[in-house]
Amino acid sequence: MVNPSRRQFLQILGLGGASLLAGKSATASEIHQINNDTVGMLYDAVKCVGCKACMSACKRVNMEHGGLSYDKAKFDKEGMWDAQTDLNGNTRTIIKLYKESQQRWSYVKHSCMHCQKPSCVSACPVSAMTRDKVTGIVDYDKSVCIGCRFCQVACAFNIPRFQWDRANPQIVKCDLCKHTHLTKTGTTACADVCPTGAILFAKRMDLLTEAKSRIASSPDKYQKHVYGEKEAGGLNHLYLAAVPFEKIGLPVLSDKADANFSETIQHTIYKGFIAPVALYGTLCFIALRNKKKFYKQKEASGKGCVSCEQKGDK
Amino acid sequence: MAHSEYKRHKGRIITPSFLILLLLSLTGLALIALRFYKGLGAVSNMSDGYPWGIWIAYDVATGTAIACGGYAMAIYIYICNNMHYHHMIRSAVLTSMFGYCLAGFSVMVDLGRPWNAYNFFVPSQWQINSAMFEVALCVMAYSTVLIIEMLPSMLFILERDHWSSSNRILNLLQKVLSRQRKDSISKYARMIRPKLDKVLIFFVVLGITLPTMHQSSLGSLMLLSSSKLHPLWYTGFLPLLFLINCVFIGFSIMVLESIISCYAFKRPYETKELSVISGVIPWLTLIWFGVILGDLAWRDQLDLIFNSGKNSFFFLLQNGLVATGSYMLFFERNRKSLRRLFLSAMALVAGGALYRFNVYLIGFDPGAGWSYFPSLAEFMVTVGLISIEILGYQLMVKTFPILPRLHHDGHPDDEIRSVI
Helix, strand or coil, rough: HHHHHHHHHHHHHHHHHHHHHHHCCCCCCCCCCCCCCCCCEEEECCCCCCCHHHHHHHHHHHHCCCCCCCCCCCCCCCCCCCCCCCCCEEECCCCEEEEEECEEEEEEECCCCCCCCCCCHCCCCCCCCCCCCCCCCCCCCCCCCCCHHHHHHHHCCCCCEEECCCCCEEEECCCCCCCCCCHHCCCCHHHHCCCCCCEEEEEEHHHHHHHHHHHHHHCCCCCCCCCCCCHCEEEEEEEEECCCHHCCCCCCCCCCCEEEEEEHHHHHHHHHHHHHHHHHHHHHHHHHHHHHHHHHHHHHHHCCCCHHHHHCCC | HHHHHHCCCCCCCCCCHHEEEEEHHHHHHHHHHHHHHHHHHCCHHHHHHHCCCCCHHHHHHHHHHHHCHHHHHHHHHHHCCCHHHHHHHHHHHHHHHHHHHHHHHHHHHHCHHHHHHHHHCHHHHHCCCCCHHHHHHHHHHHHHHHHHHHHHHHHHCCCCCCCCCCHHHHHHHHHCCHHHHHHHHHHHHHHHHHHHHHHHHHHHHHHHHHHHHHHHHHHHHHCCCCCEEECCCCCHHHHHHHHHHHHHHHHHHHHHHHHHHHCCCCCCCCCHHHHHHHHHHHHHHHHHHHHHHHHHHHCCCCCCCHHHHHHHHHHHHHHHHHHHHHHHHCHHHHHCCCHHHHHHHHHHHHHHHHHHHHHHHHHHCCCCCCCCCHHHHHHHHHHHHHHHHHHHHHHHHHHCCCCCCCCCCCCCCCHHHHHC
């Protein structure tokens, strides 16, 4: 009894394993292409003077639509300053200072990278995170969000933030002022107020050209790399900096988007829902046959449990 | 199903352990109320770097694996043709039912905006690329299937003319309901049960298909975090590893559950059955280790096993526990010893559960500056939910025929007698 059943058992496992293996070797059905006609931003850490005008403009403009409020500092009883220390449930963008020595330091601005193949969109079970095919803007809709925070787990940049201190919380992240400043002025609030041209809003194509010409015109000032050109399948928020990017909190990533990899596996297993249905059908067949065989055997041997036989299983 | 295989456990409902569990459950529920009043941050230590804490890592990712006893037993009994172990299925399904329902409840506590959860039923909102979507739908469906699988045992009692004289709950119900209403419930129970019995096998098989789907998807969830999950655990084989993992945990938990419930309810041990069932486990873990090590070797990252500091420690601990447990079970001599069965099953469950913790929390590193350790309140919520689960199990087996009947009437499988 033991050996055949064990073999059958392994067969079933092997079946599952084979389908997964197929998933690993199969190529992505829809190969992801970078679309340079979408819009994005370029942040130039070399030009940034750290005035934080972008931060205050962002909060002023998006306060109501984004469900933001001001962060009070501990010493500030009257709430005179907005004193956030990181991206958080009230903050879509932040300027930070990286300081290595008195001579070597850099500002850095963090906000949503608007990936070409965003993990958060792939993660969201109810389509609360969406990427606009035309503009490339990754937007969040709190009216459908269930608050599972899978987008936070999935984001390589830790961009989506959650309002941990509220009973009615939401995810907070940059949407390129899609519902606010962009509709009125055609640009984002942060790019609009930046006094030094450190933040530019434009089509990705033009941003790339601009970034590369800045590197070319003063090669000693810049790292010879536009962060986001290829990282994680391409980002629409590009970076230029004087210091290595990982030092200012931008992780070293491969050119492949995680979302492509995981979706290939999911799609292979669940294509047309055939595999689950086939599995169910096969298992039903086996189970019914086993059940029949069992009760037949019992009847034949004639010494089965009395009540089992009486009720049987028809 | 042959209902005569099962019987109600006769025993008092209110015992000291019942009262302690009740206290813990109420503490948990009070903290949950606080969480809904003041937000998740007031109760938990979760942060934007660690958006998932123990409520997901334990209650959902690990809890559902521990609740895979019903899944593993159903595969073993119905698919691998071991129908003579049929009498063990109900108690397995009952723990699975509690495990899954509580995972579902836990998710509702963990969700930031649970009032929007109805969007899972709005087709225009479906996001089929999301492993989370798959997990959510499958877990909901499976919980329903488990409840349906439990129904016959309840109907079996409810269809009687007199429900019970010795059980407080049934007595109370009988007193509260009018005679007429009680009779109509019994009438419906009599009507539904034979029909349900006939189609039950299709639900049982659905109960095998659904966990196969969502247990592997629990692994797929982490495929999106290649830069955060340590390479010792991040692999395209995560779904397969999670699937095998839940099956061997399922068998091990069956062993533990059987031994513990026999001990607690003073019933004869099912050593013979357990020694056969546990014989499957070493083969499963062998495949599991094959995939883990083969994958690391193929990626040329075997050196990580010893060079990854804290992660190495937990990787080795996880594998050490699983390997020890399954090595013991390779030998029939050990499988026939109740004590060694218990110890090896403990090691397997601990190691298998640690694997899931490693993937969801310990090996998860969102970057510099983030750290997570559950708060006391967060921990007490989980303890409270586990208490509810055990309370429910006690209540159910004392109210409905779920545990295997002890045969004294010359049943063919009756080697139990020798143990008595």
